[in-house]
Amino acid sequence: MHKIILAVRYFLKRRITHFAVLAVALCVFIVVVVMTVMTGLVSDFKQNNHNFVGDCVVGTESLVGFAYYEDFVNILEEQKDFIEAVSPVIKSYALVNVINTENNTGTGLEILGIDPVKHSRVTSFANTIHYHKGDVSKTFVPSYDPNLVGCVLGIERAFERDLNGNYFYHFTAPRTGYSISCFPLTARGALSQAGTGLVRTKTFYFSDTSHSGLARVDFSLVYLPFEQTQQLCGMDGPTKRVSAIHIKFKPNIKLQTGCEKVAVLWQKFKQEKADEKQAYLLDTVTVQSWKNYRRASIAPMENEQTELIVMFAFVGITNVFIVLVVFYMIISHKSKDIGILKSIGVSNADIMVLFSGFAFLIGLLGSGIGLFAGRLFLMKINRIEDWLFERFNWQLYDRTIYTIGDIPNRVEFKVLAIIAISAIVACLAGALVPSWQAARQKPLNTLQVNQL
Amino acid sequence: MISDYMSKDDFILKAEGLYKSYRMGAAEVRVLKGVDLAVKKGEFVAIVGASGSGKSTLLHILGALDKPDKGAVKFESRDLSRHSGSELNRFRNKMVGFVFQFYHLLDELSVLENVFLPVMAGKSVVGWFACRRWAKRRARDLLEQLGLSERTKHKPYQLSGGERQRVAIGRALMNEPRLLLADEPTGNLDSATGNGILDVLEKLNRTGQTIVMVTHDERIAQRAERIVTLVDGKIED
Numbered sequence: 068m069h070k071i072i073l074a075v076r077y078f079l080k081r082r083i084t085h086f087a088v089l090a091v092a093l094c095v096f097i098v099v100v101v102m103t104v105m106t107g108l109v110s111d112f113k114q115n116n117h118n119f120v121g122d123c124v125v126g127t128e129s130l131v132g133f134a135y136y137e138d139f140v141n142i143l144e145e146q147k148d149f150i151e152a153v154s155p156v157i158k159s160y161a162l163v164n165v166i167n168t169e170n171n172t173g174t175g176l177e178i179l180g181i182d183p184v185k186h187s188r189v190t191s192f193a194n195t196i197h198y199h200k201g202d203v204s205k206t207f208v209p210s211y212d213p214n215l216v217g218c219v220l221g222i223e224r225a226f227e228r229d230l231n232g233n234y235f236y237h238f239t240a241p242r243t244g245y246s247i248s249c250f251p252l253t254a255r256g257a258l259s260q261a262g263t264g265l266v267r268t269k270t271f272y273f274s275d276t277s278h279s280g281l282a283r284v285d286f287s288l289v290y291l292p293f294e295q296t297q298q299l300c301g302m303d304g305p306t307k308r309v310s311a312i313h314i315k316f317k318p319n320i321k322l323q324t325g326c327e328k329v330a331v332l333w334q335k336f337k338q339e340k341a342d343e344k345q346a347y348l349l350d351t352v353t354v355q356s357w358k359n360y361r362r363a364s365i366a367p368m369e370n371e372q373t374e375l376i377v378m379f380a381f382v383g384i385t386n387v388f389i390v391l392v393v394f395y396m397i398i399s400h401k402s403k404d405i406g407i408l409k410s411i412g413v414s415n416a417d418i419m420v421l422f423s424g425f426a427f428l429i430g431l432l433g434s435g436i437g438l439f440a441g442r443l444f445l446m447k448i449n450r451i452e453d454w455l456f457e458r459f460n461w462q463l464y465d466r467t468i469y470t471i472g473d474i475p476n477r478v479e480f481k482v483l484a485i486i487a488i489s490a491i492v493a494c495l496a497g498a499l500v501p502s503w504q505a506a507r508q509k510p511l512n513t514l515q516v517n518q519l
Numbered sequence: 520m521i522s523d524y525m526s527k528d529d530f531i532l533k534a535e536g537l538y539k540s541y542r543m544g545a546a547e548v549r550v551l552k553g554v555d556l557a558v559k560k561g562e563f564v565a566i567v568g569a570s571g572s573g574k575s576t577l578l579h580i581l582g583a584l585d586k587p588d589k590g591a592v593k594f595e596s597r598d599l600s601r602h603s604g605s606e607l608n609r610f611r612n613k614m615v616g617f618v619f620q621f622y623h624l625l626d627e628l629s630v631l632e633n634v635f636l637p638v639m640a641g642k643s644v645v646g647w648f649a650c651r652r653w654a655k656r657r658a659r660d661l662l663e664q665l666g667l668s669e670r671t672k673h674k675p676y677q678l679s680g681g682e683r684q685r686v687a688i689g690r691a692l693m694n695e696p697r698l699l700l701a702d703e704p705t706g707n708l709d710s711a712t713g714n715g716i717l718d719v720l721e722k723l724n725r726t727g728q729t730i731v732m733v734t735h736d737e738r739i740a741q742r743a744e745r746i747v748t749l750v751d752g753k754i755e756d
Contacts, residue, residue, distance in 0.1 A: 068639050068642070068643075068644050068647040068648075069636060069640050071644075072628070072632070072639075073625070073627060073628075076627035076628065077627060080626075403623065404625055406623070407624075407625060408640065409584075409611075410582075410584060410611060410617045410619075410623070411611060411612055411617075411637045411640050412608040412609060412610070412611040412612025412613070412637070412641060413608065413612075414604070414605065414608045415604075417640075509585075510584050511579050511584050511585050514584075514619060514623060
């Protein structure tokens with residue numbers, strides 16, 4: 068009992084402990100705020116990638132694509148126990164020119180040929196469009212002329228943003244024509260047309276815009292109707308080809324399990340088609356989860372997060388040193404008390420427990436204050452940023468550059484618990500050596516007159 | 520455990536051939552050079568000697584705060600050197616009470632808490648809750664006997680030197696120890712206050728308390744029942 072009472076009294080009476088608490092609170096506050104924002108950004112980014120791709124992709128990076136996809140789509144659609152929906156897509160690159168515009172130099176963009184209904188069952192495409200939200204089947208039907216063939220432009224390509232990051236949507240879709248040119252390829256990868264007809268060009272009209280929340284996608288992707296894209300890319304021959312099949316699993320299916328099942332189906336399918344004329348195209352096809360498929364985009368962000376965690380580990384080590392120094396100072400002032408306690412029979416272990424309890428209190432209160440302040444700050448972070456922008460024209464993220472709406476401030480209680488426990492452990496670690504030295508002190512040395 | 524310490528003869532404490540030396544830089548200072556001392560139950564013994572004669576060292580060894588290089592200390596016929604660390608802690612908690620020249624009270628605790636601290640230190644949390652009422656009552660009784668009943672809630676730094684030393688005596692007596700060891704208990708007090716402390720010790724001795732007191736002052740030593748002089752690390756006959 069004396070350990071608890073003395074730990075609490077030391078904690079309340081020694082002013083230097085207030086500095087230790089403040090140091091711990093500050094460290095916890097910084098870690099909570101930065102980790103929440105960073106974790107939020109990474110988590111949003113991953114979610115947006117998942118929304119964009121679906122759960123699993125059977126596809127190739129080759130611009131030629133792969134054949135016999137319809138057969139495999141049929142096989143997949145029969146797997147009603149674990150597959151919810153599938154969407155074949157054509158992915159390629161094209162030269163895009165705005166029609167009837169002066170100074171038109173053409174822009175190289177990525178094109179994605181989709182069936183909007185099928186693709187919306189697999190991905191969140193329907194939620195990303197603006198003008199056809201209610202009826203995704205008419206995505207490629209321009210509202211101003213239903214007889215024209217429409218295209219969906221990435222939001223960054225279609226509209227501009229204000230400084231707050233809000234897009235200037237037109238009330239109705241503007242009538243803009245785009246001339247889109249592709250190099251159609253044969254199944255062997257050669258240009259399918261020769262001479263002046265080397266390039267295949269089609270005209271599409273702006274029908275909608277897609278806001279995926281992924282900067283690269285929103286800036287450089289144009290969605291086109293599936294069949295037209297197939298023609299543009301030369302994949303519409305007697306044996307039709309696609310670039311990929313996007314798959315969505317049933318809600319209760321684990322990602323890895325679903326992907327493994329699809330991979331087994333694909334291997335079987337590949338063997339069955341081994342004797343077909345364009346079977347060689349199947350060799351470049353891989354079955355990947357959305358995480359692997361978007362690895363090139365996600366990995367740098369995850370690396371940043373890891374680097375941040377490492378940096379905060381250093382903050383934690385600094386915390387340990389602060390507590391260590393504070394405890395050395397406290398214990399050097401309390402050596403007489405240690406001698407007194409030992410003279411009345413208090414054991415070395417009890418002395419250690421006493422000072423560890425003291426450290427625990429510092430960690431507990433420091434992390435409590437840090438968590439509370441961090442939570443409060445995060446709740447108001449967007450309002451604070453708005454105020455700073457209105458007052459000083461300053462933003463944490465330039466909304467004209469980053470596709471971020473609000474700063475992520477969703478607090479994960481698991482993360483908070485980890486931070487609080489780490490702070491307490493850091494305090495205990497910092498107090499360990501001084502406590503151990505205190506416990507080892509000989510009472511005689513501390514109670515001598517010349518020690519006073 | 521207290522029964523383990525039951526006496527087999529009249530001597531509560533026996534020191535036999537105690538040697539102790541300290542290292543001061545390269546030199547070795549031999550403080551005790553074969554001290555023999557026996558203290559009977561209920562005795563009030565004063566150990567006198569010049570500064571540096573080894574009085575305090577001897578007292579600390581008798582109270583198991585230090586260990587001799589050679590020789591043995593027997594408390595109620597049991598050799599302290601054979602005690603384990605936890606047994607020595609229990610010995611210091613239950614069997615002896617220390618009174619130091621500089622009082623050595625804990626500033627963070629009130630007078631009452633300082634007095635009942637040894638009981639608290641000797642018990643687990645559950646054990647303390649079981650006996651806390653008794654402990655607080657005994658601490659109040661002791662403080663009343665020592666004339667400090669009005670000072671129970673004060674902090675040590677709010678008391679005079681004499682009052683602090685009386686609190687220290689109260690703390691030393693809290694667990695009803697068989698032996699009270701006092702190291703220059705009046706050394707930091709004026710003579711009137713010092714006499715007051717000696718009156719308290721005499722009174723305790725009259726109730727049967729065994730006391731060993733260290734002092735450099737012959738006049739103070741006269742208040743004890745028996746005086747032992749330490750000269751050059753040995754007891755002078």
